[in-house]
Amino acid sequence: MTLFNFAYNNIKRDFKTYLYHFLSCVFSVFIFFLFSNLAMHPALKIVDSGSTIGIILFMASIISMLFSFVLILYSVGNFLKNRSKQFAILNIIGASNGQFNTLIFFENIIISIFALLIGIIMGLVFSKVFLMIAQSLIDGLNLYFYFPLTPLILTVFLMGGLFLLISLIAPVILKKKKIIDLLKKEELAEKNHFLLSLIAVIIILPITIYLHIQKNFSGFIYIFEILAGISFSYFIYNLIFNIYNFFMEKSGRIYIKNNLIKLSNFKYKINTNIKTMAASMILFSIILTSFVYIVGAPLSISKDTQKIMPYSYMYANWEDEVKGAKKAELISEELKSIGGFKELTISYSKLKNKARTVRHIILSNTMYNEVADFLNREKINLSDNEYFLIGVDGKKNPVLSDTIKDLISGYGITKEAGFDKKIISISGYFTSVTVVSDKNYESLSQVLVKDRIYAFTQSDLTNGSIKDLEALKNLIGFEDGKESLMSYSLYYDIENLTRRLVSYVGSILCISFLIGIASIIYSRLYSFVDEESKKYSIMIKIGLSKAELKDILASTLRWLFVLPFMTALVISWIIIGIINQLTLTSYTGLAVICSFVYLLTELILYIIIKRKYQKKIFDNIYEA
Template sequence: MTFPQFVFRNVSRNKRTYAAYFFSSAFSVLIFFVYALFIFHPDIKEGVTQALAIQLMIIAEVIMYVFSFLFVLYSVSTFLKSRKREFGILMIHGMTKSQLNAMVFLENMLIGIGAIVAGIGAGMLTGKLFLMIGARMIGIPPLPFYLSGKALLLTICAFVILFLTISFVTTFLVKTNKLIDLFQANERPKKEPKVSTFLSILSAFLLTISYILAATATLQTLFFLMLPVITMTVIGTYFFYTQLSVFITKMLQKNRMVFWKKTNLLTISSLAYRLKDNARMFFMVTIVSTVAFCAVGALASMNVMNKQIASEYPAAVTYLAMDDQPVHKQHLQQIEDELTNKNIEFTTNQVPVKFIEFASTTNAYPSKQLAVLSFSSYKKISEAAGYGGYSEKPPAAEEALAMRQATLERFKSSTYTLKQNQFQLQTTNLSKHVTTPFTIIQDDGLIVSDELFEKLSAVKTGLLTGFYTNDLKATAGIGANLTENGRAFLSKENPFAMTVSGTIYEIQINMYKMMLFVAFLIGAVFFIAAGSFLYFRLYADLEYDLRHYLTIKKVGLTDQELNIIITRQLALLFFIPVIVAIVHSSFAFMALQSLYTLSIAGEMAVVLGSFLVAQLVYFFVMRFRYLQSLRNSLII
C-alpha cells in the first residue's frame, strides 16, 4: 500500500468524524459559488438595485471567505488534538515526524478538494434555483443559468489557496511529545475544574450592564452604545463559559436537595467538566449563532420599516409647485392621466404653502427658511389621508406645531424669531401625522393657526398637491420622467418637488428582499458551522464517553436511566450556547426597536423561533445517531 493510499483510507475510515466538517466546508463553497454566479452574471449589471446587489454580494463573499478560513483552522486544530493516540501508534510503528506532517497535509487537502468539488457540483445543480430566487427578490426578470468561467475560477482558486494555507499551517500544530503522553492523552483523569469568583462576578456584571444598556437604548444613544455593549457582551460571554457557568454548577453540587435527586448526581458532576472542556467551543458557537440571528433578524425587521411608508407618505403622489409656471399644470395633468390609464381610483387635494424667513432660532440645527402650513390645510391633508387631523386642537396665536416629516422624529421645543416684526413663535409639540415628506419641504416646517397664516409675509409661495389612493403600491412608476427613484428635489433648475410612494416602496422592498436573501445565506452558513462545532466536539469525546458510560453502567444503572443521563447531557451541549445566543439577540433586538415606531416583535419571534426549531431537529437527529453509536459499542 502506497503512502497516498494510506492517507485516503485513513480519511475514509474516519468519515463519521469528518462528516460535519466536510459538509460545512462544502456548503460554504456552494454559497460562495452562488454569490460568484450573481456577481459575474451578464444580465445583472444595470440599474441602481442591481448595482447594490453586486456590492452586497461582494461584501458577502469577503465575509464568507474570512469566516471559512477561521472555521477550517479551528476545525482542523480540534481534530489534531483528538488524534494524539492515533499519532502515537503510527510513530511507534516507525513513522517519522516529516511523514506525519505529510500525512496531515495530504488529509486536509483531500478533504478540502473533496469539499470544493462537492460544493461546486451542488452549486451547478442548484444554481438555477438560487438565480430564480435572487432575481425575484431583486425585482428583475428571471435569470437564466449562466456558468461563468470567472465565477468557477474564483471559487476554485480562493478555496484551493485557503485549504493549502490551512494544511501548511496545521503541520506546525502537530506536536509529537513523548510517546507515553500521546498514548495517554485521552485516558488521563481530568483535573478538577477551577473557577475564579472575581471573574464569575465580572461576567455577570458585564452581561447585566450590556443587557440594561441595550434594553434602554434610544435613537440618540444607540450608535454610541453599540461598540461598548458588543465588547462587554463578548467578554462577558467568554467568562460566562469559562468561569460563571462552572461556578453555578459547583453551587448546584452543594445543594443536596438538587444534587442528590435521582440521576442529577451524575449529570451535574460531569457538567462542570464538560463546561470547562468545551468553554471555547461554546463561546464560538454562541457568538457565531448570535451574529447569524442578528443579521437575519435585523434585515427581517426592515419589513416593518416598509410598513411605515404609508405613514411617511400620506399621499400616493405628492407634488409641490413653486411659483406659477405653466410646466406645473403639464406635470399635474400627466400624473392624472397616468393614474387614470392604470385604472387607479384617486382623489386630489391642494393647499398653499408659505416659505418665510426668520432672524434667529433656538433650534440647534436651523434651516435657511421655514415652510408654513395653516392648521386648516393640515386638517384637510390629514382627512384626505384618512388620519383624522380634526382630533388635534389648533395652536394658539403665538404657538405652532412642528411639522412632522418622518415617523421617527423626536420633539424638542424651539423658538423662532421671525424677520417680520420680530414676531416670536414657539413650537409646543409635533404634529400628530406626517403631512409632507422630508424630500418635499427639505427644511423645518411649522403649522400655525389660520389667522396667523394669513398675516405672515412669504419670501416665496408654493402649492402642495396630493393624489390619494387606497393602493400605494399601484402608483409605482408614475411620473418616472419627472423623478429619480420616486423623488424629485427643489433646486434652482427644478421648480418643483415630488414623491411617488409606490416607486419608493418598490425600491425599498426590493432592497430589503435582496439584503435578506444575502443575509439568510450567510446566516445559514454560520448556523450550520455552529452545528458542526457541536458535532465534531461530540464525536471527539466519544471514546472517553464510551469508557465513562460503561463504568457507570457497571454500577447498576438501567438502560432507561442511562438514556436520560445521555439525553440531558446532549441537550445541555446543544442548547446552552443557542439559548445564550437567543438571549443576546433578544436584547439586541430591543435596542433595534428604537429605530422603529412600529413593533418588530413579530418578525423577531419568527426569526428566533425558526432557528430554535432548526436546532431542535438537529438535536434529535444527532441524539439518535449518538445513541446508535453507543449501542453498536454494546454499552446500551
C-alpha cells in the same frame, strides 16, 4: 513512498475519519459559489456596488467566507484531535517535525482540492435551481441561467486561498503537544480558562464601547465587536457554570441523585463545552433575530413605503415658482384619468438658509388640516400659544429644534400641543416641520421665505411604475438640480427589490448557520463518543442504571443545546426591541409567532439529537 502518497493513502483507507472535515469544506465552497453566482449575475450589472443591494450581496459573500473559515478551522481542530494517537505513533517511530507538519499539510491540501472540485460541481448543478427560486421570490429580476465563469474563478482563488491558509495553520494546532499528551489525550481533563476570558472581556469590551462613543465606524470596530461578542459569550457561560457549580456544592445538592456525575462530566471537557455553547449561542442569536426580519420585511413593503413617500407623486421647483406652478398643472392634467386622483398644493414658510437641503418650515393650522384631510389623518386645533410637531423621516419622534424654538418663542408660542411622527413629504425633504395657529403663521410668514410643494395621489398607490415617472419627467422637461419629482412607485420598487433580496440571501445564510450549529454540536458530542462510552461502561458495571445514564447524557445536551438557545431567544427579543425603535415597522407581533415556532423546532431537535446521542452511546457500550 513519498509523504504525499502516504497522506493520500491515509485518506483513502480511513475516509470515515476525514468525512466530517471534508463535508464542512464542500459545504463552504458550495455556499460561497452560489452567492458569487448571484452577485455577479449579468442582470445585476446595473446595480451600483455602493448601493444597498450591492452592499447586501458583498456582505453576504464576506459573511459566507468568514463563516467558512471558522467552520473549517473548527472542524480541523476536532479532526486533528481524533487522530492524536496516530500522530504520536508517527513521532515515536521517527517522523521529524518537518515530516509531521508536511504530512498534515498534504492531507489538508488533498481534502481541500477534492472539496473545491465537488463544491463547485454541486454549485453548477444547483445554480439553475438557486437562480429560479431567487427570481420567483425577488420581483423585477430576470435571473436567467448563465455559465458563471467569473464566480468559478473567484471561488477557486478565494476559497482555494482560504484552504491553503488553513492547511498552513493546521500543523501549528498540534505543534506544541507532547507525545505522551497525544497518546493519553482521552485521559486529560481540560483546564478552565475563566480568568483568561475575564481578562479578554476587560480589555476588548471597553475598547469596543469607546469606539462606539467616538462614533468610529471604521473596519476596526467590526473586528472588536466580533471579538467582544465571542469573549463575552465565553465569559458569561463560564460564569454561569461556576456560579451553578458553587451553588450545588454549598447547598449540598451536588450529592443528590446523579448531580455529581453530571457536573464532573461537564467540567472534564469544560473548555470544549464552553466554546461549543458560546458558538451555538452566537449563531442562534443571529438566526433567531434575522429570521423575524426575513419573514417580516417583505410583508410590509407597501405600508413602509407609504411612510417614506405618502403620495403617488410629489413635485417641487426650487428656483422658479411660476414655472413650477405650470409644470405642476401639466402633471395634474396627465394624472387626472387615474382612479381616485387627488391633488394638493402645500404652502409653507421656511427659515432662510444657504444650504438648499436644510428646510426648517412653519405650517399654518389650516394648511396642516388640509394635508391631514388629504392623507386621512386626524385634524388639530391650535391656540395662539401652542405649536404642533410633524415628523420628517417617519422613524423618530419630532423634536423642536433650538432654531425654531428661538423664533416662535418671540411670538409667545411656547406650549407643545402634541406631535405626529408621520411625514407630510418625502422622507428627509424637510429638516423640521412646526405647525402654529393661523394668526401666528401670518405674522411669521412676513419674516420667512415662502415656498410650496405639490402632492398628487390616487386610490391605489402601487398603481404605477418607474417608467411612468420617467414619462412625467419628459412631459414637463425636467431640469435636474433645479426641481424635484419623486414617486411612490420608485421607492416601492427599490424597497421591494432590496427587502426580497435581503430575505432570500438571509434565508440561505440562516440555513448555513443552522447547519453550522448542527456541525458544532455534532462535533462536540460524537468526537468524544468512544471516550465517554468507555467511561460509562465502567460506571454501568459498578451499578449505574440505564435510566440514570440517559439522564446524565440529557444533562450534557441541555447545557450544550438548550441553554444557548434560551439565551439567544432573550437576546433576539432585546435586539428586536431596538430594531422597532430604529425602523418604520414594529416586528413585535411577528416575533411572538416566530418565538413559538422557534420553541417548537427547538423541542423537536432536542428530542431527536438526544435520542440519537443516547442510542450511539448505548450501542457502543453494549457492543463492546
